[in-house]
Amino acid sequence: MIAIDHLRHVNAEPARIARERYRAGSIEPTSGVAPGFTQANMIVLPRDWAFDFLLYAQRNPKACPVLDVSDPGSHATMLAPGADLRKDLPLYRIWRDGKLSEETADATAAWAEHSDLVSFLIGCSFTFETPMAEAGIEIRHITDKSNVPMYLTNTPCRPAGRLHGNMVVSMRPIPASRVADAATISGRFPAVHGAPVHVGAPQEIGIEDLSKPEFGDAVRIEPGEVPVFWACGVTPQAAVMASGVPFAITHAPGHMFITDIPDSAYHA
Numbered sequence: 001m002i003a004i005d006h007l008r009h010v011n012a013e014p015a016r017i018a019r020e021r022y023r024a025g026s027i028e029p030t031s032g033v034a035p036g037f038t039q040a041n042m043i044v045l046p047r048d049w050a051f052d053f054l055l056y057a058q059r060n061p062k063a064c065p066v067l068d069v070s071d072p073g074s075h076a077t078m079l080a081p082g083a084d085l086r087k088d089l090p091l092y093r094i095w096r097d098g099k100l101s102e103e104t105a106d107a108t109a110a111w112a113e114h115s116d117l118v119s120f121l122i123g124c125s126f127t128f129e130t131p132m133a134e135a136g137i138e139i140r141h142i143t144d145k146s147n148v149p150m151y152l153t154n155t156p157c158r159p160a161g162r163l164h165g166n167m168v169v170s171m172r173p174i175p176a177s178r179v180a181d182a183a184t185i186s187g188r189f190p191a192v193h194g195a196p197v198h199v200g201a202p203q204e205i206g207i208e209d210l211s212k213p214e215f216g217d218a219v220r221i222e223p224g225e226v227p228v229f230w231a232c233g234v235t236p237q238a239a240v241m242a243s244g245v246p247f248a249i250t251h252a253p254g255h256m257f258i259t260d261i262p263d264s265a266y267h268a
Contacts, residue, residue, distance in 0.1 A: 012037065012080070012260035014034040014035075014036075014037060015034045015037040015080065015258045015259060015260050016080075016082075016260070017034075018030070018033050018034045018258045019080070019083055019088040019258060022087070022088055022089060022090040022105070023084070023087045023088050025105055025106075026090060027090045027091050027105055027255070028090055028255070029090075029141075029146070029147040029148075029216075029254040029255060030090065030126065030254070030255055030256040030258060031126050031129065031139070031141060031142055031147070031148055031254065032126075032129070032139075032142040033258060034258050035130045036130055036262055036263055037258055037259060037260065037261065037262060037263065038067070038079075038123075038124070038127045038192065038258075038259045038261040038262070038263055038265065038266060039124040039126045039127060039256035039257065039258050039259065040067055040068075040079065040121040040122060040123065040124055040233075040256055040257045040258075040259055041121070041122040041123070041124050041233025041234065041236070041250075041251055041256060041257075042085065042089065042119060042120065042121055042122070042249075042250060042251045042256075042257050043119075043120050043122070043236040043237070043240070043248060043249075043250045044085070044107075044111070044117050044118065044119045044120070044248060044249040044250070045117065045118055045120075045245070045247070045248050046114045046116055046117060046118075046246075046247060047072045047116040047117075047118055048116075049162070049163075049245060049246075049248075050069075050072070050118035050120075051161070052160055052161030052162050052163050053120060053160075053163060053236070053239075054066070054069065054120075055160035055161060056157070056158075056159075056160035056161070056163045056236075056239065057120065057122070057236075058160075059157070059158040059159075059160050060157045060158055060167075060235070062167075062193065062194065062197065062231040063157060063167050063168070063193070063231040063232065063233070063235035064122055064233065064235055064236060065122060065123035065190070065191050065192060065193060065233075066120055066121070066122055066123075067079060067121045067122060067123055067191065067259075067261075068119075068120075068121045069118065069119070069120055069121075070085070070117075070118055070119040070120075071118075072116040072117065072118050073115055073116055073117065074119070075111060075117075075119065077119065077121055077257075077259075079121060079257075079259035079260060079261055080257075080258075080259045080260045080261075081260070083257075085107075085119050085257065086106070086107045086108045086111045087106050087107070087108060088257065089107075089251050089252075089255055089256065089257050090105065090252075090255040091103055091104070091105055091251070091252035091255040092104050092105070092106075092107040092110075092249055092250065092251060092252060092255075093237070093249070093250045093251070093252050094107070094110045094248075094249055095237075095240050095241075095245060095247065095248040095249070095250065096246070096247060097244055097245075097246055098240055098241050098242070098243060098244035098245055099241070103252055107249050110249055111249065113247070114247065117249070120236075121257060121259075122233040122236065123189075123191050123192030123193055123233065123266070124192055124193075124233050124256050125148075125170050125186070125192060125193045125230045125231075125232065125233075126148075126256060127189055127192040127263050127266060128185060128186045128188075128189045128192060128193075128263070129142065130263060131185050131188075131263065132182055132185050132186065135181060135185060136178075137174060137175075137178050137181060137182055137185075139172060140172060140173050140219045140220060141172070141216075141217065141219050144219060144220065146216075146217040146219060147215075147216040147217045147253070147254035148170050148171075148172070148216050148217075148219075148254055149170065149171050149210070149213035149215075149216045149217060149218055149219055150168055150169065150170050150171070150213055150214060150215035150216045150232050150234050150253055150254075151168065151169055151171065151202075151207045151210075151213050151214055151215075151229075152166055152168055152206075152214045152238055153166055153167050153168065153169055153205040153206045153207065153229075154166060154205060154206025155167040155197075155205055155206070157235065157239065162243055162245075163239045163243050163245075164239065164242055164243055165235070165238040165239035165240075165241070165242035165243060166206075166235075166238055166242070167197070167231060167232075167235050167238075168214070168215070168231075168232040168234040168235045168237070168238050169197060169198065169205070169229040169230060169231060169232050170216075170229070170230050170232040170234075171202075171210070171213075171219075171227050171228065171229050171230075172219075172227075172228055172230075173219065173220070173221040173222065173225040173226070173227055173228070174225060174226055174228045175224055175225055175226075176224055176225070176226050179199060179226055179228060182196070182228060183195045183196055183199075183228075186230065188267050189263070189266050189267060190266075191266040192266055193230050193231045193232070193233070194231075195230075196228050196229055196230050197229055197230060197231050198228075198229040199226060199227075199228050199229070200226050200227060200228075202227055202229070205229065210227060215234055215253035215254070216253055216254050234253045236250065237250050237253070
């Protein structure tokens, strides 16, 4: 596996320090944290639902690019040896019967409710923000120290088993002159959503008001900037809600799992 090969010679201390901070109780959006290390969305499901989700991800790879899948009952991942998926994200969501039950900084108690939970780590668009910033493209939510805005679209995902739902997208305002550059840079990272799915005209994908994201925070859009939309790893949470999944644990939007894998590992 490419991830294991990269772990052999990478000093992942910044990623480990961030995870230790979250395990100790710190809560913060992770965009811009441990730059250069891949971040991941997470959804955790009982084994009975795991195949349905694996098929859902396979059928919707733009929104749900799978980076790792745990063994049933495990809270470990090869993407960060020694990490604990129950404690090392800054904020979790617990779902019951398709409804948000609670948010917590430690999912250990919820994890103990099922002995056969399977964890899916899914690529995150935060991964290509560092190379975009290095190319001189401002990432507005990092500048303004807020969470990335995310929107539920009218674009249906391909159903699988008991799962169905619409795609969620993240949005970044980009100067019109740099949209092609942003698309090219992000397109080099197909394992973490890749190139945008839509540019401009948010109404065409069912977004009526950019100031009211379903997840995250609204951001400034300056004159001459265009809203650019990328497929988002919060899409599984939309499926949980639409499908009435009995039990799930996910990351809170914008609060990712930081892996030991360098972004370059997923550069096509």
